[in-house]
Structures are given as structure tokens and as C-alpha cells.
Amino acid sequence: MKLAVYGKGGIGKSTTSCNISVALAKRGKKVLQIGCDPKHDSTFTLTGFLIPTIIDTLQAKDYHYEDVWPEDVIYKGYGGVDCVEAGGPPAGAGCGGYVVGETVKLLKELNAFDEYDVILFDVLGDVVCGGFAAPLNYADYCMIVTDNGFDALFAANRIAASVREKARTHPLRLAGLIGNRTSKRDLIEKYVESVPMPVLEVLPLIEDIRVSRVKGKTLFEMAEKDPSLNYVCDYYLNIADQILARPEGVVPNDSPDRDLFALLSDF
Amino acid sequence: MKLAVYGKGGIGKSTTSCNISVALAKRGKKVLQIGCDPKHDSTFTLTGFLIPTIIDTLQAKDYHYEDVWPEDVIYKGYGGVDCVEAGGPPAGAGCGGYVVGETVKLLKELNAFDEYDVILFDVLGDVVCGGFAAPLNYADYCMIVTDNGFDALFAANRIAASVREKARTHPLRLAGLIGNRTSKRDLIEKYVESVPMPVLEVLPLIEDIRVSRVKGKTLFEMAEKDPSLNYVCDYYLNIADQILARPEGVVPNDSPDRDLFALLSDF
Numbered sequence: 211m212k213l214a215v216y217g218k219g220g221i222g223k224s225t226t227s228c229n230i231s232v233a234l235a236k237r238g239k240k241v242l243q244i245g246c247d248p249k250h251d252s253t254f255t256l257t258g259f260l261i262p263t264i265i266d267t268l269q270a271k272d273y274h275y276e277d278v279w280p281e282d283v284i285y286k287g288y289g290g291v292d293c294v295e296a297g298g299p300p301a302g303a304g305c306g307g308y309v310v311g312e313t314v315k316l317l318k319e320l321n322a323f324d325e326y327d328v329i330l331f332d333v334l335g336d337v338v339c340g341g342f343a344a345p346l347n348y349a350d351y352c353m354i355v356t357d358n359g360f361d362a363l364f365a366a367n368r369i370a371a372s373v374r375e376k377a378r379t380h381p382l383r384l385a386g387l388i389g390n391r392t393s394k395r396d397l398i399e400k401y402v403e404s405v406p407m408p409v410l411e412v413l414p415l416i417e418d419i420r421v422s423r424v425k426g427k428t429l430f431e432m433a434e435k436d437p438s439l440n441y442v443c444d445y446y447l448n449i450a451d452q453i454l455a456r457p458e459g460v461v462p463n464d465s466p467d468r469d470l471f472a473l474l475s476d477f
Numbered sequence: 478m479k480l481a482v483y484g485k486g487g488i489g490k491s492t493t494s495c496n497i498s499v500a501l502a503k504r505g506k507k508v509l510q511i512g513c514d515p516k517h518d519s520t521f522t523l524t525g526f527l528i529p530t531i532i533d534t535l536q537a538k539d540y541h542y543e544d545v546w547p548e549d550v551i552y553k554g555y556g557g558v559d560c561v562e563a564g565g566p567p568a569g570a571g572c573g574g575y576v577v578g579e580t581v582k583l584l585k586e587l588n589a590f591d592e593y594d595v596i597l598f599d600v601l602g603d604v605v606c607g608g609f610a611a612p613l614n615y616a617d618y619c620m621i622v623t624d625n626g627f628d629a630l631f632a633a634n635r636i637a638a639s640v641r642e643k644a645r646t647h648p649l650r651l652a653g654l655i656g657n658r659t660s661k662r663d664l665i666e667k668y669v670e671s672v673p674m675p676v677l678e679v680l681p682l683i684e685d686i687r688v689s690r691v692k693g694k695t696l697f698e699m700a701e702k703d704p705s706l707n708y709v710c711d712y713y714l715n716i717a718d719q720i721l722a723r724p725e726g727v728v729p730n731d732s733p734d735r736d737l738f739a740l741l742s743d744f
């Protein structure tokens with residue numbers, strides 16, 4: 211099963227992805243997480259450090275694929291989750307799509323693309339052009355991380371539109387929204403009323419989650435020493451369990467942009 | 478003179494751009510603002526509504542450039558500023574670079590690209606791939622809008638790297654940073670210490686600026702009825718005056734990503 215987690219930059223995609231990956235591993239799955247964000251810090255709380263990107267490694271090897279070994283690009287993270295950072299296009303040049311394409315190609319050459327129960331792509335969702343939509347070509351489900359604000363929901367709608375576009379030619383479904391860092395849900399509710407899709411979970415702002423990034427640890431690792439954090443892990447286990455149940459998912463009917471402005475913004 | 482305003486999504490690029498455009502017009506310049514963000518609301522506070530995007534218009538005319546008149550795509554905004562929305566690539570397909578390229582091509586065909594004293598491109602800066610770097614090909618100066626947080630400064634560094642890349646083949650300089658919605662400057666100061674560049678202005682979070690978007694008006698238009706807002710307009714006039722003075726600018730020496738994480742984030 212392949213998952214793609216999208217959302218606006220800074221919304222909590224990577225934090226959420228790392229914890230979902232560990233939750234899936236807790237359910238006995240062999241998981242690979244692939245970061246697809248120019249910020250290339252997707253797997254930081256799984257490994258505790260910034261792993262080199264695929265492009266870094268390929269450049270160091272002068273693009274000789276035959277000289278690249280799995281351990282050059284796949285790093286072991288917490289909970290048995292394997293980690294890869296695709297990174298982003300070089301600044302001012304190149305294309306996000308090329309980077310994702312190269313990453314998948316290399317993993318296939320290393321026979322590392324089909325040996326996992328779950329592969330999770332963590333993807334920047336601010337643009338969702340042809341390039342950044344590339345992970346959707348491989349995904350069975352897309353999950354969108356959003357808060358209760360206009361900008362993140364506008365990005366969510368473009369992501370939903372991309373899923374609809376790709377679902378015409380790929381077996382892709384939208385599993386739903388993950389609300390994050392918010393206790394309010396009024397705009398999220400308004401949005402899903404006009405563009406029906408499941409809301410898998412809504413996580414409030416939790417200081418321990420913010421701290422997890424400073425510590426370079428997932429909530430699961432922190433909960434080993436502080437069991438009072440188990441309630442936070444339950445959010446992520448709940449998401450993992452819903453995905454493992456192979457939900458129907460939806461082919462969303464995104465809202466026209468103008469309607470979205472009228473619906474969600476205080477214009 | 479051509480300007481490119483970049484920054485992370487939601488940082489305040491469009492609000493800042495519209496007010497800078499009016500400030501330049503107050504100084505007697507004929508200004509065109511071109512929005513280059515999939516959110517296509519760049520010129521909203523200049524016009525008070527969402528103008529159709531270039532791609533919308535071209536599609537409506539079946540891409541017959543000869544049937545497109547200037548008034549189909551160029552809308553009159555407040556203070557005599559003309560407005561164009563390039564928009565973004567269709568969700569899940571296409572390329573941000575194509576949209577910008579088509580926009581400039583069309584404006585040149587309409588003899589509208591060289592009749593302005595200033596053209597200001599308002600560009601989404603989360604990715605700065607080859608596509609979203611396209612406006613830098615036309616710009617004399619780039620300005621980067623940031624707050625005092627890690628994500629926006631990480632984006633700023635990638636934008637600076639793109640300017641350095643483009644400055645090798647174009648007469649482009651980085652005019653500097655515009656801090657926005659922040660009263661703290663410690664991370665901004667840390668960043669410019671390691672990557673020297675001017676800080677043109679720092680605007681705190683001002684409720685009237687947030688409200689300006691709700692009202693669909695620039696601060697200049699609001700100050701007509703409420704002169705106590707003149708102090709806010711002064712921030713933008715200060716930026717405009719610095720740019721009109723044709724500063725030296727810099728070819729920034731962006732920081733390697735890993736250093737940036739060590740420098741700015743609380744990892």
C-alpha cells in the first residue's frame with residue numbers, strides 16, 4: 211500500500227507522517243517514509259538527524275546508479291521505519307517532479323520499492339503542479355493535512371483537485387483530511403460540507419508535539435519514558451487503523467476557487 | 478524597472494506588494510502588478526475583487542492570442558496601479574513556469590510589458606524550482622518577505638540561492654528582506670549575519686493590515702478616511718523610496734541548508 215501525505219508548508223505534514231509511520235509499524239507493517247519537500251527534514255523525528263538527500267548522494271556518486279547501495283540512501287529510523295529524503299529541486303532551477311521520479315527510479319533499481327508493506331510519501335502541497343503531483347501516480351490513498359485557516363484549506367482544495375485529476379488514470383482515492391494544530395473546526399466543517407470527504411482526525415496544538423521536533427523524536431519514542439503521552443500516540447494509531455482498514459475513500463469534487471473564497475474567507 | 482517579491486505562502490507577500498505598488502504610484506510611477514501564485518488573489522486589495530487569471534482568459538478564448546485585448550487581462554486598481562493575475566498551473570498538472578512564461582509573452586504581444594515604469598511580480602516562494610524562478614529572469618531586484626520563523630527563513634534562503642543562480646546570467650540583485658507580521662527580529666538578525674543582505678523594513682503585526690484584506694482595500698485607500706493609518710503607509714513608502722533610489726543590492730551567498738538548521742532552528 212502506498213500513501214501520499216500532502217499539505218501546505220509548515221502545517222505539520224512531517225510530524226504527522228513520522229508518527230503515522232511508527233503507528234503503522236506498531237501494527238506490524240514494514241514501512242518506508244519518503245520525504246518530498248525542498249526542506250528535506252521529513253524523517254528528522256525518526257532518525258534524530260538530517261539524512262542526506264537522494265540528489266546529494268547521486269551527485270556525490272556522479273549519477274552512477276550502479277555505485278549506489280541501499281544503505282547509501284535508506285536510513286533506519288525509530289520503530290523499524292526506513293527513511294529516505296528525496297529533497298527538492300536545486301534552488302532556481304530543476305523540477306520537483308524530476309527529483310521524485312529519480313527517487314522512485316533509484317529505489318526500484320535497488321529493489322527497495324516493492325519490499326515494504328507501506329510506503330508513505332510526505333509531500334509539499336503548496337503548488338501541486340505536475341512535478342509535485344508525481345507521488346500521486348504511485349499512491350493508493352492521499353491524506354491532506356490542514357488547519358482551520360483559509361490558506362491551508364485553499365491548498366487542500368488544490369490537492370483534492372489533483373487527486374480527482376489523477377484518479378481518472380490511477381487507482382487513487384482521497385482517504386480524507388487530517389486537521390492539525392487546531393481546536394476550532396468551523397472552516398474545516400464548512401469545507402467538507404461543500405467538498406465531501408472524511409475527516410480522519412483532528413489534533414489540537416499540543417506542546418509535546420512541538421517539542422518532539424526539537425528533541426528529534428516521535429511521540430512514540432517520547433512516550434516510552436513518559437507514558438502520559440500515550441494519549442497523543444492514540445491520535446496517530448487511530449489514523450493508521452483507519453488506513454489499514456482499506457477505506458472506500460473518495461474521488462473529491464473540489465470546489466471552484468471563487469466559491470472557496472466566498473465560503474471560507476472573511477472577504 | 479522590474480521587481481520580484483518572493484516569500485513563503487501566507488507570509489504577507491500580496492498585502493505587502495499591493496501597498497508597495499501604491500506607494501510607487503504615489504511617487505509618480507506607472508505600475509503594473511502581476512500575481513504569480515496559484516491562489517491568484519495577489520491584486521485583491523487593489524481591485525476589491527478576484528480578477529480572472531490569464532489562463533482563465535486564454536482558455537475562454539481557446540488560446541487565440543489575437544482575440545485577447547489588453548482590457549481582457551489588465552484591470553485598473555486603486556491609485557492607478559494596473560493589475561494582472563497569472564494564476565498557477567492547473568492542479569495536478571502543468572508547470573508554474575509555463576504560466577509565467579505565457580503571461581509575459583501575452584503582455585509583450587499586447588505591447589503592455591514595456592510601457593510601465595515599474596512591473597512588480599508577486600511570486601509564491603515555497604518551492605523556487607525552475608518554474609517559479611521564471612520571474613527572476615525579468616527582474617532587476619528581488620525582495621523577500623519573511624517573518625521571524627524557521628520555515629519562512631528557510632524559504633528565504635532558497636530564494637536567495639535562486640537569486641545567486643540567476644545573477645550569473647541576468648542583471649538581477651537582491652534588494653533585501655522585508656520582515657512582516659513580527660515584532661521579534663532575533664532569527665532575522667541571525668540569518669542576515671550569516672547571509673549578509675539589507676533589511677529594508679520590518680512591519681509588526683498590525684490589525685488594520687489584517688482587516689485591509691477583509692475590506693479589499695490597501696492601507697492607502699483606508700487612510701483616506703482614517704488619517705491615523707498614515708503611519709502604516711509610511712512603512713511601504715519607505716520601502717518604495719529605497720527601491721527607487723536604485724540600491725546596489727547584493728548577490729547573496731546563501732547558507733548551506735544544514736547550517737541553516739543549526740543556526741535557526743531549535744533542533
Ligand SMILES: Nc1ncnc2c1ncn2[C@@H]1O[C@H](COP(=O)(O)OP(=O)(O)O)[C@@H](O)[C@H]1O
Pocket residue numbers: 217218219220221222223224225226390391392413414415416417419420421422423424
Ligand atoms: N499538533 C501539533 N501541535 C503542536 N505543534 C505541532 C503540531 N503538529 C506539528 N507541530 C509543529 O509544527 C512545526 C511544523 O511541523 P512540520 O511537521 O515540520 O511541518 P511540515 O512538514 O508540514 O512543513 C514543527 O515545529 C512541529 O513540531
Ligand SMILES: Nc1ncnc2c1ncn2[C@@H]1O[C@H](COP(=O)(O)OP(=O)(O)O)[C@@H](O)[C@H]1O
Pocket residue numbers: 484485486487488489490491492493657658659680681682683684686687688689690691
Ligand atoms: N503586517 C501584517 N499585520 C497583520 N496582518 C497581516 C500583515 N501582513 C499580512 N497580513 C495578513 O496576512 C494574511 C496573508 O497575507 P497575504 O498577503 O495574502 O499573504 P501571501 O500573499 O504571502 O500568501 C492576510 O490576511 C493579510 O491581511
Ligand code: SF4
Pocket residue numbers: 304305306307337339340341342571572573574604606607608609
Ligand atoms: S512542474 Fe512544478 S516543480 Fe516542476 S518546474 Fe514546474 S512548477 Fe516547478
Ligand SMILES: [Mg+2]
Pocket residue numbers: 223224225247249251252
Ligand atoms: Mg515537512
Ligand SMILES: [Mg+2]
Pocket residue numbers: 490491492514516518519
Ligand atoms: Mg498572495
